[in-house]
Amino acid sequence: EIVLTQSPGTLSLSPGERATLSCKASQTISSSYLAWYQQKSGQAPRLLIYGASSRATGIPDRFSVSGSGTDFSLTISRLEPEDFAVYYCQHYGSSLFTFGPGTKVDIK
Amino acid sequence: VQLQESGPGLVKPSETLSLTCTVFGGSVSGGSHYWSWIRQSPGKGLEWIGYIHHTGSTNYNPSLKSRVTISVETSKNQFSLKLTSVTAADTAVYYCARDQGGSPFFDSWGQGTLVTVSS
Numbered sequence: 001e002i003v004l005t006q007s008p009g010t011l012s013l014s015p016g017e018r019a020t021l022s023c024k025a026s027q028t029i030s031s032s033y034l035a036w037y038q039q040k041s042g043q044a045p046r047l048l049i050y051g052a053s054s055r056a057t058g059i060p061d062r063f064s065v066s067g068s069g070t071d072f073s074l075t076i077s078r079l080e081p082e083d084f085a086v087y088y089c090q091h092y093g094s095s096l097f098t099f100g101p102g103t104k105v106d107i108k
Numbered sequence: 109v110q111l112q113e114s115g116p117g118l119v120k121p122s123e124t125l126s127l128t129c130t131v132f133g134g135s136v137s138g139g140s141h142y143w144s145w146i147r148q149s150p151g152k153g154l155e156w157i158g159y160i161h162h163t164g165s166t167n168y169n170p171s172l173k174s175r176v177t178i179s180v181e182t183s184k185n186q187f188s189l190k191l192t193s194v195t196a197a198d199t200a201v202y203y204c205a206r207d208q209g210g211s212p213f214f215d216s217w218g219q220g221t222l223v224t225v226s227s
Binding site for chain 1: 144146153154155156167169170203205208211212213214215217218219220
């Protein structure tokens with residue numbers, strides 16, 4: 001089973017700053033089977049980016065991903081007030097879906 | 109498409125947790141979508157429980173497989189979750205979700221329902 005680790009646990013930044021969130025897999029995985037979600041308090045997760053770099057419907061281009069092998073990143077180029085939330089990475093492999101523990105992006 | 113979970117918010121230890129997800133604006137019988145249950149607890153984060161296809165094909169998380177049954181009722185546009193022999197560790201917000209169809213990522217989620225296991 002692939003285990004996903006996310007860091008940092010919490011990222012404190014100001015609006016307008018750049019955020020870089022890490023997702024590390026316990027084994028080499030394909031970016032084609034990795035996704036990122038955003039979750040705000042009291043809401044369900046929302047799909048942001050999936051596959052190598054496809055944005056879900058309505059997701060602005062300030063969200064981007066990079067990485068390969070075991071190390072992947074989600075970058076928010078300039079934080080908007082609505083971007084302060086928890087972000088999860090998710091992998092699919094061997095008929096199993098797994099999620100990382102999440103990174104909280106909060107306002108500094 | 110919109111999904112809505114329903115079911116008891118309180119279940120006693122050792123009993124069976126039963127939830128239903130009703131699909132609006134789409135069909136559980138349509139396309140190649142798989143319909144999942146996912147739960148979220150403070151201790152374990154997001155945990156995929158299992159999925160079903162409208163053909164009845166299922167796949168469960170090995171960690172829960174012995175206690176989980178997911179079924180679909182196409183005439184009601186619903187799918188359901190049963191989790192047996194629950195303990196306090198099963199206390200969580202339970203979500204139903206749909207994958208993208210041909211792509212293993214969840215693009216539609218219900219709002220979630222909190223299920224507490226307590227006597």
